[in-house]
Amino acid sequence: MKKIIILLLSFGYLSIFSQSKIIVKNSTDQSPVINATISCNNKIAGKTDASGILIFKTKCKKVEVSANGFQDDDVVVDKVMEVFLTKADPNIKNIQTIVLEDKSDPRALEILKKVNENYKQNSPQSLDSYSFKSYEKISLDLDEDSINAYNSYIANRIDSLKRLPQRPMKAAEKKDSLESVNLMKLLGESKIFLWERASQYLYSKKYGEKINILDNKVAGIKEPIYELMAFRSNRNQIPKEIREENRNLYRFFLTDSIEIEGRQNYVIRFRQVDYKQPVKQRKFNGYLYVDKDTYALKKIESNSKIKSEGSITSIWKPVDNKWFLVKENYKLKMASATFDNDDKSDKNETKEEKEADKKNTKRFGSYAFVTADYFDFQSPIEERSADFKGYTIDVKNSDGKSIDQYRTENLTEREAATYTTIDSLSAKYKLNQRAKALTGLLKGKIRVGMVDFDLARIIGYNKYEHFRFGAGAKLNDKFNRYISPDAYFAYGIYDKDFKYGAGVDIRTTLEKNSFFRAEYFNDVMAAGRFSENLWNFRMKIMNSGVALNNNVFFGHKGFKLSYENDITNALTINVAAKRTQEESMFDYNFKGLGNQFDIASSVITLKYSPNSKNIMTPTGKYTYEQNLPELYLNYEQGYKAFGGDFNFSRFDALFVHNFKTKLGVTGLRLYGGLVTGDAPIWKNFTLNGLGNGREGLNFNLTSYLGFATMAGGKYYNDKFVGAYLTHKLPWYFKSFGKNVSSFDFIYRGTIGDMKNPEFHQFDFKKLDHLYNEVGLEWNNFLSSQFNLGFFYRVGYYNTPKFKDNFAIQFKLKLLGF
Template sequence: MKQLFLLFFFTLSLQAQFQINGIVKNTNSNEVLPFATITTDIGNYSITDVDGKFSITSSTPISFFIVSYIGYTKTKINIQKNTPFYNVSLTQTTDNLNEVVINTENAALAIIKKTIALKDNNNPQKRLKSFEFKTYNKLIVSANPDSISGKIDSIIVRKTKKGIYYKIDSTNYKFKNTVNKRHLFQTEKVSQFQFGDNKLKETILGTKMAGLKQPLYEILAFNLQSFSIYEPKYELFETKYNSPIADNSLKEYNYKLLDTVAIAGRNSYMIYFKNKKKSKAKGLEGILYIDENNYAIAKAIVRIRGLLDISANHDFEYFADENIWFPIHKDFQIIKGKNDDDIKIFGGTIQFDGDMEQDLSARKKQPSDYIYLRSESHNFDIQNNKNVKIPNPFYAVEIEKNALNKEESFWETFRKDSIDIRTKKTYSDLDSIAIRKKIANRLQFGKKIINGYLPIAFFDLDMRKFFSYNNYEGFRLGLGGVTNERLSKDFRIEGYTAYGTKDGAFKYNIGAAVKVDKQANSWLGVSYTDDVKEIASTSFLIEKKPFKIYDPRPINISTFYNYVSWKSYFETKQIPKTESVWELAHAEVEPKFNYTFLQNDKLYTSYTMTTAMASLQWNPFSDFMQTPTGRIEIEKRFPKFTFQYTQSLGRLWDNDFDFSKFDFKTEYEKKYLNGQKTSLLFQAGYALGDVPLTHLYNTSPNNITKETIRQRITFSGKNSFETMFFNEFFSNKYALFQFKHGFNRVTLFKKIKPSLVIVTRMAWGNLEHPEQHLGLGFKTLEKGFFESGIELNQIFNGLGLTTFFRYGPNQLPKIEDNIAVKLSYVLNLGF
């Protein structure tokens, strides 16, 4: 979802209208004072870094600022016109010092330990049985016009003997005129939050997005910052970091007591925290204001500085009756960071100024350098420990049906400040621009392209169908897709046709479906298919294949079966946190290789199968949003579980065999703060009864039978066994396990940045009555299969190299036959 968010706003940066910089030193020794507190007259906070330097930016004028440091006399500095840098000297004093601040590091640790020990008593989601409140949120993307030079620049194009030719650049001039009148984007939202039974739900009562009649639901669900600083994993811009008051936070953060301040008339410790890692953007830093009496968080400032500078504030109000600080306000801001590395987002390059400590020539400021994003939320109508009944608690977010059509009087009721001319102009201008430039259509077009569809009028072409290759069909050229909402939101027609240049045969599919439940996105459909499929391959009906420009594994597959099938199906999301497909199918199957199935003394070279299938995916830990148009998974969490049951239907519709199949898969993924990732996959299947080889299990092999390692070099798959030969093993019951761990990309040279992944795979299985399968030689997996390898992905322009080694009971006699070297390719869209 972060990718969609970045696609929408492209680049977020800020050059504030008012900025002051300076350094704080000891008057007597001239030593710098790190972590001194800077407070402006308008309430901005900052602290000096390890070199005693500070910088404060503001969208409104600053008249003065106060510098304080424990053990030193506070100093007030008045802002002087045209003076951007201030040398501040503080005088040390021994008067009125509290003993607790003699050793600020030890004092901070003692305070933090008490805060951690008492956090459950101070956390509203732990302490209170229930609560509810309403929130008004406003998000804007804008720029401060006074920061932008409005002059029209002349740029030298070239010099000749006849003179100098100029090109007029009015980019900044036009941009300044635009942001003088309106913001670049804005959205408002009013929500009701309800907490009970350890669940927090947001119901969106009203929402409006400038330029869009129907908002982007993914933007509404985007989590800019955590609800609470008490969460063990604090989330900032959809990235989770260890909280500074998590149980194990002392291992990860350094703390320093800066000062004591009064918040809402209660004294609070001001604790600075910073991740112990020295590299940039590896963790959080900020300030915690901790109540001296109950050690609760009274205010929190959190930030990350890197490619993007991100800051978040949390403000609390003290409720004396419950002796608890409750969140009442939070804000979030993204500005452009200082970095000499460019980053790419969907093919567009975002440039950054060089690091300040390096001697890098400054580039010319672009309009994007002045842009910032700011989100601000105000909580009101707070009620604690009331009888809260949460409707549909299995949705983390739910949008009311009439939330998109609120009158202006609704917004005037909830806005914190009265709407200004610039805000009004933003809505009117962007609405007209969106209609004129068809912004909504462009956004929809982009979303479909990412998912692999090319919309043309009322039909979405499926780009997966254009081109592929395998050893049986040769080049498979095709065309296919599905009708879209421009034709009908409640009815669809889909299909494809393809031609194999090697087998010289056409394949096709045609189907139609009707929506029977809008909220659950339930469809009832029928289809007819004449196509080929890899033998013994395991596919879960519920799983949607992600869009790939190419799929390398099928290139070397040569054993397929043809199937001509009719099917009816029902797909739904009716059951909370699940998706399911229920199917009734009739198929005529013909293996396209030398194979005969022996069953009850009868030989089958082709057969009829009538089956019923139920396929279900369950994501119990994910969060979902219910919108007026259906359900969206807004936060994917692991593990995920997929179940599938297939049952042949006796002699119905000339069915030849009686059998049952049970399939199961679970996936787990853990991302670490340092950018590494661990992935686990467990998959199993069990087939009972008379099942021909075409419908058994092959555990996804991906190695071709050639003499030398060089001859066997092909492309690696995603979850396939790279040293297992095609058609080497078949099973009617199996289990496989895969472990992957990916490390950060390592820069070897300027454009050589490989990503190291270590992989281990193992599988076990067995085949009952192998004598029934004639014509194809194979082995069984009762002794197990094991392989491990190293992937060096994205070495250069997406290309990589992988090496795997086969070991264990099924290791081959020749060492070289156990080695597989493969190419890998990762298509980088700039995500």
């Protein structure tokens, strides 16, 4: 097997190191640039001829292009490359400003329209099956041009420190000072961070996608970071620069055509809409190569407005008449490291002294570099169900011992030194612990040693408790890989009462999500809440404000036993049995039986998410890509036979989906519930009103299933259906800042009934007519990370007063649809 892999890689090397052709032109008039120097790592590969062309061989991923009178540029190595150099003369800026028009070339737009229309047909996923491998490398480092300057600066810095008068220092201070200097020296010799991953991708129309991690290695991290393994590119997605919904964010110009490996390609250049004047004489943000025969994307290079701030290049090639991604190269500017030549700091410095200090301050920009090579393409493949079992990502190996078998290029001296350098620093700076803490945040947890603290339990607000403060902790895999106890407590400021709970998870396997759970609780909850079983952290946070203006609460204490299992990657089941004592925290009497009852019940929950992608981690399943549609089903059955006061059945369901058309993106939530038998009001359904029910402006925060114009805690039904529709208009604009704004039309509606409202002796109304509200939501309001929505109630429940029907909503953009 090893010989086969080596043979395959040999073919890969022959492909990578074969001849390349570069064409260098003047960006102003597209004339050839003669004697342009092509180099890699300061070694000259050659110079262009009278036609601006050079044919050369190189092992480099990127080459630099320079010519007298032009600004330097670089390009990712491919079979054929075309580079447009910009004149260095500052007077050319005025000429270029005139050339740049604030509208796209209609010919370019027509080509891009066909690219989108043919994308699915050109995609590998239009095949019945395929497989390929990848080698990816992510690193954090100084820019190549800054490394020598950094090392020179550090050497001079150390010399200057040696010449300073020695002052008395404590042993700890001296040790910290020496370690600081040594750290600066080490970072001059190696990268700051390095991660390598080799993967195998399998696809079948019948069984879906499967990704096998063949090996994984991270500098300084002994244990694999499973969440990091889930990092992936846009290999199955249309690049954002040419998506139809982003069409108004760029201006496109058909500038040329070029032959690559016997195929003709359109060359389209583009720039951002706010890029009306060249920055440092850069005329365009990037370019696209589009295959003329199939309208498939051959190559895209997208740069920041300022070249030094980053670039992204992706290259595709045809295999069996489908276009596979073969190479990616990212360079993204990160934070700058700042060093002050003077050790002193004086708060009483004059303005002139502060300006002088700024001149003495050295800044070195750091960058994130990502390279990926895809190879060993095969189609069709033998489709065996066993190869697709389990979660989307399966980790075959993660100790880094076999990663060299999959490298498509040797590590540089600087990269090889990174493993030695960072590994030596790992223990001192607790890199493993810090990495685990970072991955915990993805799940709403803060990890401290063997304890995970639940962020969602720190603070909350509702109309019954007002502010609710608390803490929740769970012992993680550092304690035990199979057994995980947890506990929480909370205190309500208004009701002045403590709530608490404790439980334990017992896993049956480490291969998938499968565990038993036992728990005890004594808490309060808003009456009529829709089930959130198996919802993820983001959905629960988005719906956390649904009871913000509902003061109808009940207390519940008791115990629960449950079992959860992922039957497949798409299907999860949870079965539970519970015995609770439940009591209204408001004036209530059910059928003359009082307000406190014993409830014995069983609950079955199903979640079906066929397109979501998961990976198993030591802390459990992690959904790294939540894709729609999704379906949630809950069925609770109450029993008198087991000591309960009532026989009842409670059903609820939620279906979530979105779909894209030429008119925009439409999101849909359909949900509903039904209660049969005898059950107190809190086992029925409130209709999720978010309004405060008072005079004045109705302002609230959005929720996953809430109504902006409906008063909270006012309506209860034993049966209902509801719909939440959003439609994103295909019109995008920028006000200021970096974010792009758009508008969503929103419709929310619900209708239901209550069979015997007189059984529930407290002040409420049943909702037995269609309740409608419509709204307009401004996404990225004023280029912020918030959405601002305006809603109005229409139909049966509309009232004569405008302010009674009107509401304003705020939503954090991060929460999404």
